Amino acid sequence: MSVHISAKKGQIAKTVLMPGDPLRARYMADHFLTDVTLVSQTRNIFFFTGKYKGKEITVGASGMGFPSIGIYSYELFTEYEVDTIVRIGTCGAYTSELKLFDILNVANAASESTYAKFAWVMEEDLIAKQGSAFDKINETAKELDLKVKTTNIHSSDIFYRKDSDLPAIAEKYNCTAVEMESFALFANAKFLGKSAATILTVSDIIPTKELISADQREKALQPMMELSLETALKL
Numbered sequence: 001m002s003v004h005i006s007a008k009k010g011q012i013a014k015t016v017l018m019p020g021d022p023l024r025a026r027y028m029a030d031h032f033l034t035d036v037t038l039v040s041q042t043r044n045i046f047f048f049t050g051k052y053k054g055k056e057i058t059v060g061a062s063g064m065g066f067p068s069i070g071i072y073s074y075e076l077f078t079e080y081e082v083d084t085i086v087r088i089g090t091c092g093a094y095t096s097e098l099k100l101f102d103i104l105n106v107a108n109a110a111s112e113s114t115y116a117k118f119a120w121v122m123e124e125d126l127i128a129k130q131g132s133a134f135d136k137i138n139e140t141a142k143e144l145d146l147k148v149k150t151t152n153i154h155s156s157d158i159f160y161r162k163d164s165d166l167p168a169i170a171e172k173y174n175c176t177a178v179e180m181e182s183f184a185l186f187a188n189a190k191f192l193g194k195s196a197a198t199i200l201t202v203s204d205i206i207p208t209k210e211l212i213s214a215d216q217r218e219k220a221l222q223p224m225m226e227l228s229l230e231t232a233l234k235l
């Protein structure tokens, strides 16, 4: 047990796939894993450990934002000997060059957040993916004949804002999309010498206000889920 995860030591796999939403973690466990055990449900943040094509994998939710993913990823890395966390989430596109359902593999996360500075005395505002998972995602996507774009993203603390202009940091680092978790995940992994990557599906196009409807979401996220599971076989 850790402060926020009630699994026993040994009940979490070395590779954790991490959607934001606990119900998405349940969906993955129900649809893709065998021999599944629900190993933690503290605060309804579900962690399931099971087998995918014979390999032990944990799927568990991060919740939303830096504080939440910061807590879960830190405890997984430090108390459960997890080697790799692959976040699988959704993002808003800053440009209509991206389309709904596009899949992104994140090279770097840029943020105005002070998370990395105050947690780990990391002064930088751009933190790269850590370890080999990013390359393995690209490799696996090719094998699956799945189109994946590599890009920098903006990790933001803010979902709703007054000003609809492109945030300065997104312009500075050529960020094509925004989400709210990867910067903290990458900072934790970097500080702890662990691996972390992020795969995102575009769920909304900010300039045109298009979005994936609630009933499209389940199906829309399946290619990303399968990509993460097939990648996990190589980690």
Ligand code: HPA
Residues within 6 Å of the ligand: 090, 091, 092, 093, 156, 158, 159, 178, 179, 180, 203, 204, 206
């Ligand atoms: N902003 C931040 N996070 C998101 C968005 C967004 O527009 N869409 C999906 N995750």
